[in-house]
Amino acid sequence: MPLFAYFLLWFGVVASGASVFFFSGIKARVLKLLLAFSGAYLFALCVLHLIPEVYSSHSKTVGIYILIGFFLQVALEIFSEGIEHGHIHVHRRHLHAFPLALMIGLCVHSFLEGMPLVQHFSDEKTRNSLLAGIILHHIPVAIALMSMLLDSGIRKGSALFYLILFACMAPLGATASNLISENNVSNLSSYFNNIMALVIGIFLHISTTILFESSEEHRFNYYKLITILFGAGLALISL
Numbered sequence: 001m002p003l004f005a006y007f008l009l010w011f012g013v014v015a016s017g018a019s020v021f022f023f024s025g026i027k028a029r030v031l032k033l034l035l036a037f038s039g040a041y042l043f044a045l046c047v048l049h050l051i052p053e054v055y056s057s058h059s060k061t062v063g064i065y066i067l068i069g070f071f072l073q074v075a076l077e078i079f080s081e082g083i084e085h086g087h088i089h090v091h092r093r094h095l096h097a098f099p100l101a102l103m104i105g106l107c108v109h110s111f112l113e114g115m116p117l118v119q120h121f122s123d124e125k126t127r128n129s130l131l132a133g134i135i136l137h138h139i140p141v142a143i144a145l146m147s148m149l150l151d152s153g154i155r156k157g158s159a160l161f162y163l164i165l166f167a168c169m170a171p172l173g174a175t176a177s178n179l180i181s182e183n184n185v186s187n188l189s190s191y192f193n194n195i196m197a198l199v200i201g202i203f204l205h206i207s208t209t210i211l212f213e214s215s216e217e218h219r220f221n222y223y224k225l226i227t228i229l230f231g232a233g234l235a236l237i238s239l
């Protein structure tokens with residue numbers, strides 16, 4: 001993976017998180033549409049690109065790893081309180097405590113997501129789509145994280161530090177995969193296939209949750225529908 005991709009992965013999080021400093025109230029409606037878009041894109045990415053890729057190996061462990069990823073994300077959200085969906089479920093405005101568990105859950109999530117990025121894909125477009133999916137879905141997450149950190153009463157400098165820490169996780173995951181692949185030549189394809197399946201499980205969980213949560217009381221919303229179609233369409237045209 002080119003160095004520039006590592007940078008994009010990092011910069012996407014830092015830039016969107018730091019935007020909270022400049023635009024104090026990013027319109028909730030815009031943020032919701034962005035969320036619906038990223039959820040739809042992530043879901044379509046799984047179905048159109050990633051799932052066919054891992055199943056083409058005909059390995060029996062693929063399905064098991066997808067399930068492990070799915071339930072791992074369920075477990076991670078006990079810690080992260082679902083900030084991976086790009087919103088804050090628990091309002092801790094008056095708590096004034098650093099949300100350590102949330103930070104750990106989010107960092108593990110992000111680290112895992114970075115791991116399959118450096119593998120050899122049968123189609124280079126799949127890597128770019130995966131990269132775009134991670135960057136896109138981390139934009140609302142970074143905004144939610146930053147807003148929450150500032151609300152928790154810690155200093156701006158510390159908040160920025162934790163944002164940068166989160167930003168480093170996906171590139172670090174990719175780097176870890178590179179190190180593993182250098183030292184484990186024998187079973188490389190099955191390693192990458194399993195880690196990709198794990199991340200698919202994570203994606204399936206968060207994308208469906210995002211889409212589910214983005215519809216308020218199941219009311220019909222044209223803007224949201226169009227946004228979702230665009231999100232899925234973007235994954236489709238890159239097929």
Ligand SMILES: [Zn+2]
Binds near residue numbers: 209
């Ligand atoms: Zn949620």
Ligand SMILES: [Zn+2]
Binds near residue numbers: 084109110134137138
């Ligand atoms: Zn993520």
